[in-house]
Amino acid sequence: MSNTTLSTSIGMLPILIAPNQILKTRARPVKPTDSDLVRDLIPRMFATMYDAPGIGLAAPQISHSLRLVVIDLMPKDKKQPYSLINPEIVASSEELAAREEGCLSLPGQYAEITRPARVKVRYLDETGAKREIEADGLLSACLQHEIDHLDGVLFVDHLSTLKRNMIMRRLAKEQRAKQDERSR
Numbered sequence: 461m462s463n464t465t466l467s468t469s470i471g472m473l474p475i476l477i478a479p480n481q482i483l484k485t486r487a488r489p490v491k492p493t494d495s496d497l498v499r500d501l502i503p504r505m506f507a508t509m510y511d512a513p514g515i516g517l518a519a520p521q522i523s524h525s526l527r528l529v530v531i532d533l534m535p536k537d538k539k540q541p542y543s544l545i546n547p548e549i550v551a552s553s554e555e556l557a558a559r560e561e562g563c564l565s566l567p568g569q570y571a572e573i574t575r576p577a578r579v580k581v582r583y584l585d586e587t588g589a590k591r592e593i594e595a596d597g598l599l600s601a602c603l604q605h606e607i608d609h610l611d612g613v614l615f616v617d618h619l620s621t622l623k624r625n626m627i628m629r630r631l632a633k634e635q636r637a638k639q640d641e642r643s644r
């Protein structure tokens with residue numbers, strides 16, 4: 461089976477590239493009436509994220525303005541999958557940590573971002589059960605990055621205007637070059 465056939469059969473979703481209005485919009489909470497949609501989206505979001513590959517994906521990145529996130533820090537082994545519905549940061553440490561971040565909506569762009577070192581996040585899992593995680597390190601940064609997406613915030617929004625504009629210009633230039641290559 462070719463990759464293309466496989467991708468289609470598992471329902472991959474196109475990832476929005478910044479700038480895009482949906483990526484800047486605060487997403488609405490998932491309601492009980494969304495359960496069919498969410499059940500359909502979660503496996504497709506994981507498939508899309510693993511294929512990219514990435515370690516986190518938020519629903520606005522696949523054009524659904526909903527408070528829904530998937531995370532797996534070990535995408536190659538598919539070992540630690542988290543689905544987070546209506547995630548909320550309920551506590552964050554005063555201590556900060558800096559880490560290089562990237563984003564599937566800003567392909568090829570990276571910057572060091574400073575955030576609280578540890579967070580406590582409350583959410584509903586894919587079965588609707590209430591859960592809480594306390595995270596540090598990469599998982600903490602990833603949770604904050606993905607929850608930012610639900611509030612219309614990208615990692616570059618944590619940078620100075622100068623740095624942000626530099627990255628956005630570079631991204632636009634690279635995307636244009638890619639498009640030119642495709643149309644050739």
Ligand code: NI
Pocket residue numbers: 562563564565605606609
């Ligand atoms: Ni992102």
